[in-house]
Structures are given as structure tokens and as C-alpha cells.
Amino acid sequence: MARTSRDIRSANRLGVIQQVISAGTTSRQRIAAATGLSLGTVATLVGELTALGLLTEAGREDSGGGRPRGLVTPNPRGGLLIGVDVAETYVHVDLFDATLTRLTGTEEALRPNERRPEQVVAHIVSGVRTVMAGAGGRILGAGVSVPGQVDREGGVSVFAPNWDWHDVPLRDLLARSLALPLHLDNPLRAAVVAELWSGAARGRDDVAVINLGTGVGAGLAFGGALYRGSSNTAGEWGHTTLVLDGRLCRCGSRGCVEAYVGAPGIMQTLRDLAPTSALLHPEDQTATLGALAAGLAAGDPIAAKVNAETGRYLGVAVADLINLINPELVVLSSWVADRLGVPLLDEVRAVVTQHALRRPLTDAEIVLSTVPGNPVSLGAATLALEGFLTGGR
Amino acid sequence: MARTSRDIRSANRLGVIQQVISAGTTSRQRIAAATGLSLGTVATLVGELTALGLLTEAGREDSGGGRPRGLVTPNPRGGLLIGVDVAETYVHVDLFDATLTRLTGTEEALRPNERRPEQVVAHIVSGVRTVMAGAGGRILGAGVSVPGQVDREGGVSVFAPNWDWHDVPLRDLLARSLALPLHLDNPLRAAVVAELWSGAARGRDDVAVINLGTGVGAGLAFGGALYRGSSNTAGEWGHTTLVLDGRLCRCGSRGCVEAYVGAPGIMQTLRDLAPTSALLHPEDQTATLGALAAGLAAGDPIAAKVNAETGRYLGVAVADLINLINPELVVLSSWVADRLGVPLLDEVRAVVTQHALRRPLTDAEIVLSTVPGNPVSLGAATLALEGFLTGGR
Ligand SMILES: [Zn+2]
Ligand SMILES: [Zn+2]
Numbered sequence: 001m002a003r004t005s006r007d008i009r010s011a012n013r014l015g016v017i018q019q020v021i022s023a024g025t026t027s028r029q030r031i032a033a034a035t036g037l038s039l040g041t042v043a044t045l046v047g048e049l050t051a052l053g054l055l056t057e058a059g060r061e062d063s064g065g066g067r068p069r070g071l072v073t074p075n076p077r078g079g080l081l082i083g084v085d086v087a088e089t090y091v092h093v094d095l096f097d098a099t100l101t102r103l104t105g106t107e108e109a110l111r112p113n114e115r116r117p118e119q120v121v122a123h124i125v126s127g128v129r130t131v132m133a134g135a136g137g138r139i140l141g142a143g144v145s146v147p148g149q150v151d152r153e154g155g156v157s158v159f160a161p162n163w164d165w166h167d168v169p170l171r172d173l174l175a176r177s178l179a180l181p182l183h184l185d186n187p188l189r190a191a192v193v194a195e196l197w198s199g200a201a202r203g204r205d206d207v208a209v210i211n212l213g214t215g216v217g218a219g220l221a222f223g224g225a226l227y228r229g230s231s232n233t234a235g236e237w238g239h240t241t242l243v244l245d246g247r248l249c250r251c252g253s254r255g256c257v258e259a260y261v262g263a264p265g266i267m268q269t270l271r272d273l274a275p276t277s278a279l280l281h282p283e284d285q286t287a288t289l290g291a292l293a294a295g296l297a298a299g300d301p302i303a304a305k306v307n308a309e310t311g312r313y314l315g316v317a318v319a320d321l322i323n324l325i326n327p328e329l330v331v332l333s334s335w336v337a338d339r340l341g342v343p344l345l346d347e348v349r350a351v352v353t354q355h356a357l358r359r360p361l362t363d364a365e366i367v368l369s370t371v372p373g374n375p376v377s378l379g380a381a382t383l384a385l386e387g388f389l390t391g392g393r
Numbered sequence: 394m395a396r397t398s399r400d401i402r403s404a405n406r407l408g409v410i411q412q413v414i415s416a417g418t419t420s421r422q423r424i425a426a427a428t429g430l431s432l433g434t435v436a437t438l439v440g441e442l443t444a445l446g447l448l449t450e451a452g453r454e455d456s457g458g459g460r461p462r463g464l465v466t467p468n469p470r471g472g473l474l475i476g477v478d479v480a481e482t483y484v485h486v487d488l489f490d491a492t493l494t495r496l497t498g499t500e501e502a503l504r505p506n507e508r509r510p511e512q513v514v515a516h517i518v519s520g521v522r523t524v525m526a527g528a529g530g531r532i533l534g535a536g537v538s539v540p541g542q543v544d545r546e547g548g549v550s551v552f553a554p555n556w557d558w559h560d561v562p563l564r565d566l567l568a569r570s571l572a573l574p575l576h577l578d579n580p581l582r583a584a585v586v587a588e589l590w591s592g593a594a595r596g597r598d599d600v601a602v603i604n605l606g607t608g609v610g611a612g613l614a615f616g617g618a619l620y621r622g623s624s625n626t627a628g629e630w631g632h633t634t635l636v637l638d639g640r641l642c643r644c645g646s647r648g649c650v651e652a653y654v655g656a657p658g659i660m661q662t663l664r665d666l667a668p669t670s671a672l673l674h675p676e677d678q679t680a681t682l683g684a685l686a687a688g689l690a691a692g693d694p695i696a697a698k699v700n701a702e703t704g705r706y707l708g709v710a711v712a713d714l715i716n717l718i719n720p721e722l723v724v725l726s727s728w729v730a731d732r733l734g735v736p737l738l739d740e741v742r743a744v745v746t747q748h749a750l751r752r753p754l755t756d757a758e759i760v761l762s763t764v765p766g767n768p769v770s771l772g773a774a775t776l777a778l779e780g781f782l783t784g785g786r
Contacts, residue, residue, distance in 0.1 A: 007429065036400065149752045158752055206623045218717070222615055229719025230599045231756045239750055240713035243637045244648075244706075253712075253748050255637075313637075319646075320633035324611070324717070326622025355646050357632055359542045359551055363624045 010390040016045045022202050025058045025073040046072055053078040054098055074099040082142035083381030084124055085374055088162045088214045093127030094377040106130045115163040125177040140388040141181035143380030145190040147215055149233050155184045161250055183387040187211055188235040190379030191333050192219030193226055197382050199371035206327045212336035216258040242317055260313035263336050269309050274302045289339045296343045311347020318348055319355035326360045333369035403783040409438045415595050418451045418466040439465055447471040447491055467492040475535035476774030477517055478767055481555045481607045486520030487770040499523045508556040518570040533781040534574035536773030538583040540608055542626050548577045554643055576780040580604055581628040583772030584726050585612030586619055590775050592764035599720045605729035609651040635710055653706040656729050662702050667695045682732045689736045704740020712748035719753040726762040
């Protein structure tokens, strides 16, 4: 339980910059009100962040009779941040300014046979070099999100199930080509940080951000702060059991949530319902989910059935999360949620209403992600900013 | 996310008293090291707690060459605390001194037809009067744990599924007869607080305390502090789905964890395996669990089978919790865990090893509760002490 004074100072500094980036231009008084810090502490932290070049003074505002209040604003020229989303099928790299505004980006496809660490690293390096070409200013850091379980202190991909990686020293491999402060984490954590700083979870306390992609997980935030668990692997909700002795999951267990609501699980549901459907593109998750989305829009009954069945699995699993965690907000994020959108959200809401307990249900809002662009690369860049400010590497 | 300065002061004050009660006699320096607070802050808080009569000076210790260090110790004469565990079949009341040492206790049975709020309130009042008879000193407060969902600020039992209570104003009903500061909460929260202050979770950060009784749930602590969720209903792990479309649960859903590992669920497993077994005492959970425990000790094959099956259900559900929350400690608590003990623990550990992901598994220790006596009444009394110190009623 020991939070050292240094931890608390770091957390407060992050709280202030997060508040200013969320609010745009604001006053020390409003920062104090939003963070619960004293005005004196806020003034000190604003001074530190200004000295670091991350904030600038922005004139004064009338305070209704009292002394005019000094305003501060995030400084876009405070430095550059890189966010990398390494997914199963692509490497996406975005460049941001110090206010987390996206400047440019690039995406390189990962072919099915490109699964060796050196191959993936080569794509990350090439993507980072592309976005940095012509960019001026100091780089504050790069955040790199890779699927699976990550040791962020060591910069190691402990386990990436899709590529069967075990203990890959990613940061060391990247450091051979990139002279940047590198921060490794996984998409669950990147996505929840993106929602907290720039999305639907701004100003919220207890939140679950559900990543629906090839893999499935739930990034968690408690008391407005990212929750990592005791070894940075919290959120493996995709590998909690929904159907005892059910479908085989790629983690080796049976009946996991992911086996039903991950992209391959949705394809399995489609295959079970209509093995010869034209919606099914074997071996191609993106095409199949695209066809399902188009089918939903066109009123295709098979697409509607797959959506309803997926919504039932997902809704029960979201109700479980609501009963266990009692969050005020559940966000559906990542590309499968993006593709199926409102029709899936509607099914989920209906099923959750039937399955969650009354009191936690009352509090739990369920929404689609509102983060523009790629939430994982944005979140990874945000984690790099956090690393810069807290002195982690 | 706003934690006010007052919240932080209250939390720090609790951190200090918790540390002293856990450690017994200790120094300001050791309190500072354990809590992460500065020595100056610790000295101030120790002064406040001494003024409140909860701590006393306890001489000096040699500090290895430096100035001798002043010691402090919890003061048993600082006041009295009452802890009440209202369960489905009994009302248990304990009296503690201000160091959370139990002085005396009493238990009154609740007959199956005693389910009206006035009847339960009468047993609480009578139990409290019994333990207070002859007790000298001021009462700091009484903590009352009732099953189900609780509005602690309002002192209302929002929903107690066993008695079908809805919005019962328990604190107001109790206040008619008891002139005490009353703090209402539920057994999940009482049990986790008991483990944090007085049990296996002392000094631990991320913890789940599983209550295995007639009802089932998981009290959660993150960063060493009780986690309540956004409406104080976090931990309804008993009502997360283990078997989609499985056994009907008393919450109205199907396949909930509680329907398999709560006492009635274990009786159902026994009935399914051996409908005519002599171990089965229809309508009597306590007798059936007692017979199962005796059967396990005697090598009865049916008892072993029920234990293995229960351990399988519980193990998968505990693995789910480990994957989602990544705790460092899982504690099995309450009377069913107490009754089945090590044989159940052994099954659970084996199943968890098969089902949890490698990295969160490595960190997660699974143990039986080590809290002496009734953890829920102790936790309720601890919550009353917390309420006294933070100015809640
Ligand atoms: Zn799995
Ligand atoms: Zn249930």
C-alpha cells in the first residue's frame, strides 16, 4: 500500500496535465476543483510543467469581481510523441504533438507469415522513421502497444498468443535502431488511457474499456486511474469463462469470452448458423466483419442473427463485468466494435438489462468509443507522455 | 477523479492507525516506511490519533547509534466497537476494544420465518444490548453487515435477495432503539476489510476475498484499499456467469457462480450425484456441509466427488477473477470455506493452475482466511472505526 511522496507528486503532475489537455485552456482554480488538489499545489505543478515546455500562459480571464485569473493552455510545441499500435494484421504508427493532437500517421500490413520478432520490429522501425521524416522538435518518447502480456519495466513481450512469442526483449530489439525513450505496453492499457485522456471516460472514475478485435480484453480504470494489477496483466476478461466446457479458446482453456466475441469467434458463430453464407470470407476476419456490417445495414437476416447471437454472448459477459466491478461507464472499443457499431451496442444493452443486478445496472452507462482515429496508438503516445513526466523510461 | 485534500487526510489517518494496529507497538519511522507518508505527516497524524485516545506513547527504542525513537501502541482503552454480522440464519454480535481485540460476543438464531425487517432488527438490538451489558467506556460506533446491496450513506438495505427486502431503512429502524453511530455495509466489504487490517491481506495491494456461504461474492481491494465501485456494489462475483444457460440462480439469471458454489448449489451438486445420500440433509445447509466435511475427513467417495466438482466450479471462477483482476492474493472466507477447508483449497489450486493465464497465475497466492473468529463482525467493527475516524456516521 505504500505510495511514496514521489509517486504522489508524479500522479498529481499527470493529473494536472491531463486536466489541461482535456479542458484546453483553463485556470489554476478550475484545475484545483477538478483534481481535488490545493491551489498552491496546482500552482507549483503548473510551474513545473511550464518549465518543461508542456504548458504556456494564455492570458487572463475575469473572475466575476475578484482578481483576474491567469489561464494556462497546453503547448503544441512542447515536443513530439509517437504512438505505435502493433496488431495481429498491421503496424500502425502515429505522430502527435505534446497536446496529443495527431500530426501524421502510417500503417504497414503484417502478412500472415510475418510473425518473427525481427520482422515485426522492422515494421515498427520503418513506420516510426516514416512519421519522423521531416518532423522538427524533440521527441518526448514513443509508446509501443503489442498484443498479449507485457513486462513494461523490462520492455519485454512476455507472451503474445497470436505469434506464440515468449519473453521477447522488444525494447532492446527496437533500441538497436531507434534512439528514443521507448515505453512498451498492451492495447488494453493503451485503449483505457486514450478514453481517460481523450475519450468517453474523461472525468470518470470506475471504467471498463472493452477491446473487441481478434483478441478481446477489458482495460480497467478505478478512481480515474489506470488499473494494472499486481503484474500488469489485469483485464484479461477475454479469458474468463462464459460457457463452462464450451468452445476451445486459443489460450488453451474452453468457453472463454474471446472464443465467442473475438473476430474469429464471430466467424465461428456465422459458420455454425449458415456454413455456406456469402458473408463468410474464410481466413479473412476484416472482410467477414465488413460483410456482416454491410449485411446489417441492408437488413440481411443472417447478419442480424449473427449480430444478435454475438450481442447475447457479449451482453452476458458485460453484465458479469458490471456485477463484479460496478463501473459507471463501459466503453466498446477497437475495430470489431467499430464495424458492428450501433446494432451490436443495442443488442448488448438489451441483454445487460436482463442480466445485470439492479443497482450496478442503474449506474452503468454503455457506449461506443468516441476517440477519433486509432485509440491504441493515441493511448500508447499518452503512455509515452506519462513516462516522460514520471521519469520512467 | 477528484480526491479532495480532506479525503487524503482521512485516508492517511486510517493508514496510520491500520499500520499501528497491524504492527502492535511501532515507531513513527516504521509507520512512514510502510505507508509512504513523510515522517512529518506521520508525526502529525500520530498526534491527532493520540489526542483521540486511540494511540498511546510506549517508551523508546534504540535506533542503532542515532537518537532513541519514540514508540506508539494502540490504546485498548480508547473506546469500544461493535460488529454485527447479520446472516441468513443468524445474527452474530461481537464487542471489540479500540485495538480490534474481541472482548465478548453473542449469536441469536434467525428462524426461517423470521424475515421481516422488524424481526431482524429486534435480534440486532437484543444482541447489541447483550454484549454492551456491563461494558464500560465510550462506544465509538457499531458496524452492521447485512447481505445483499446496501446504500451505506443512507443506511438502507437496497436489496437483500434472501429475504426479498427492498429499500429497507435499517439505520432508521435501529436508531429507534440504539443511540450509537451506526455504519451499514455488506459482508463482502466487511470481510475484505477484516483481511486487510487483521488477516492474510495485511500489507497487500490487490486482493480478492471470496465469501463462500449461502450467498457468494468477492470483496475487492486495490492498492491496499477497499474498492467499492461506483455505487458500493462491486464484488457481485457470485452473479457472474460460469455456465451460460446453466442452473437457475436466485437472482433470476442462469448459470451464476453462486448457483454452483454457494451452500445451496453444493447441495444441488450432491443431489445430482447421489440423490439418496445420507450426507444430504434437505433444507439444512449447515448440517449438509458439516456431513460433507466429516465425509471428506473419513474418505467417503461421494463427499470427495462433491468436493472435487465444487472445486472445479470454484477453481474456474477463481481463475476468471485472477485473469481479470490480476490480484496478488485470493482469500477463501466464510463458513463454507471454513467447513470444507484444505480439501477444497487443494482442488481449487489445481484447477486454477490449469485455467489461469501464466503471468497472472505466477503472482496469485490462494489461501484460506486467517482471521480468528467471525471475519464479518470484525470487519463491520473495523468499518465502524473507519467511520469514527473519517467523520462518516
Ligand atoms: Zn481463453
Ligand atoms: Zn445470480
